[in-house]
Amino acid sequence: MNPAISGANRGRFVARTVRVRAPGKVNVSLNVGPLRPDGYHSVASVYLAVSLYEEVAATSTEEPGITVSIGPASTLDLDGVDIPLDERNLAYKAAAIMRDVSEDSTGVHLEITKRVPVAGGMGGGSADAAATLLACDALWNSGLSREELAHLAAELGADVPFSLLGGTAVGLGIGDELSPALAKAQMDWVLVCADYGLSTPEVFHALDRLRDAEGLVIPEPLEVDAKILQSLRKGDPDALSKVLINDLQRASIELAPELRDTIGLGESSGALAGIVSGSGPTVALLAPNPRAAEELAEELRHLGHNALAVHGPVPGARIISDTLL
Numbered sequence: 001m002n003p004a005i006s007g008a009n010r011g012r013f014v015a016r017t018v019r020v021r022a023p024g025k026v027n028v029s030l031n032v033g034p035l036r037p038d039g040y041h042s043v044a045s046v047y048l049a050v051s052l053y054e055e056v057a058a059t060s061t062e063e064p065g066i067t068v069s070i071g072p073a074s075t076l077d078l079d080g081v082d083i084p085l086d087e088r089n090l091a092y093k094a095a096a097i098m099r100d101v102s103e104d105s106t107g108v109h110l111e112i113t114k115r116v117p118v119a120g121g122m123g124g125g126s127a128d129a130a131a132t133l134l135a136c137d138a139l140w141n142s143g144l145s146r147e148e149l150a151h152l153a154a155e156l157g158a159d160v161p162f163s164l165l166g167g168t169a170v171g172l173g174i175g176d177e178l179s180p181a182l183a184k185a186q187m188d189w190v191l192v193c194a195d196y197g198l199s200t201p202e203v204f205h206a207l208d209r210l211r212d213a214e215g216l217v218i219p220e221p222l223e224v225d226a227k228i229l230q231s232l233r234k235g236d237p238d239a240l241s242k243v244l245i246n247d248l249q250r251a252s253i254e255l256a257p258e259l260r261d262t263i264g265l266g267e268s269s270g271a272l273a274g275i276v277s278g279s280g281p282t283v284a285l286l287a288p289n290p291r292a293a294e295e296l297a298e299e300l301r302h303l304g305h306n307a308l309a310v311h312g313p314v315p316g317a318r319i320i321s322d323t324l325l
């Protein structure tokens with residue numbers, strides 16, 4: 001039973017806050033197949049969870065309903081950035097789904113601490129959804145297994161199951177059919193964040209247009225290059241740098257041509273290789289070691305870029321505190 005309405009507290013509402021953090025991701029490889037009748041594209045991707053985290057604090061409220069706010073500890077400049085706080089917010093949607101499957105649900109307020117660039121190709125909204133699923137599961141004692149939560153996650157978006165799982169994983173289907181992959185060592189990256197976003201569906205459409213114009217037909221089933229998994233398994237950044245691939249990259253560059261320069265600048269400043277993360281516009285630069293990543297980030301910041309050293313793999317969504325107020 002929910003501690004807020006149990007035992008000594010019966011009859012008196014006691015609010016409880018469950019705080020969860022969930023990572024953003026980089027697609028180390030992303031192969032994209034043809035457009036499917038349901039509007040999605042089949043993909044084969046290797047996801048890597050990186051040390052840039054969203055946090056969701058879910059607080060039970062006596063008033064029924066779901067409310068969402070952006071927390072003051074957010075590190076993004078959110079001026080002019082469009083994050084809906086109503087039922088269109090992915091965290092709101094996740095809480096609504098959990099409410100439907102929980103017997104002991106209450107009202108809930110979700111405070112999101114945003115650190116992953118919005119519409120940046122790093123799955124920030126998906127991390128909020130994954131964190132909210134886990135937080136509401138705890139808050140309402142729903143007792144769902146990780147597998148059941150992953151099922152609900154897939155209803156919320158292609159990237160949401162991975163933020164729940166974390167680590168390194170191969171994603172097939174639309175990216176939601178996950179198999180964990182081994183990664184022996186941490187890889188070091190520098191994320192170069194843009195001050196604008198790209199719409200994921202628009203980037204997929206741009207790729208379709210480019211391929212149609214070329215008459216390019218992608219054979220299926222899609223597969224992940226075994227060399228990607230070998231280099232991750234060995235923890236060999238040099239080998240990994242030679243096989244990074246993102247089919248969406250040229251579409252992102254078509255919509256935001258300066259991304260090509262950002263990758264070039266990173267590579268000429270010491271990165272082993274650079275790649276657009278997912279649909280972009282965040283650029284992920286692979287560094288040979290943690291120190292090189294810090295130095296590269298510093299150098300790029302000096303040149304006026306918003307650059308951040310991170311590492312991965314890191315774990316998926318985790319509860320970090322659970323407090324009765």
Ligand SMILES: C[C@@](CO)(OP(=O)(O)O)[C@H](O)COP(=O)(O)OP(=O)(O)OC[C@H]1O[C@@H](n2ccc(N)nc2=O)[C@H](O)[C@@H]1O
Nearest residue numbers: 039040041121122123157158159174200201204278279280
């Ligand atoms: C491209 C990727 C790579 O990991 O990440 P982002 O760049 O968004 O972070 C993902 O495939 C994005 O996943 P996610 O952002 O969860 O997508 P969803 O909300 O489910 O879908 C948004 C829209 O993107 C397009 N979409 C998404 C996934 C997919 N496999 N094929 C698609 O065509 C569809 O137009 C869909 O309506």
Ligand SMILES: Nc1ncnc2c1ncn2[C@@H]1O[C@H](COP(=O)(O)OP(=O)(O)O)[C@@H](O)[C@H]1O
Nearest residue numbers: 082089090118119120121122123124125126128
């Ligand atoms: N919790 C949320 N955080 C960020 N964006 C959200 C959220 N909920 C809905 N959105 C909408 O989803 C879009 C894509 O968000 P995001 O997950 O940050 O990007 P991406 O799909 O590129 O990884 C945003 O432009 C925003 O309008």
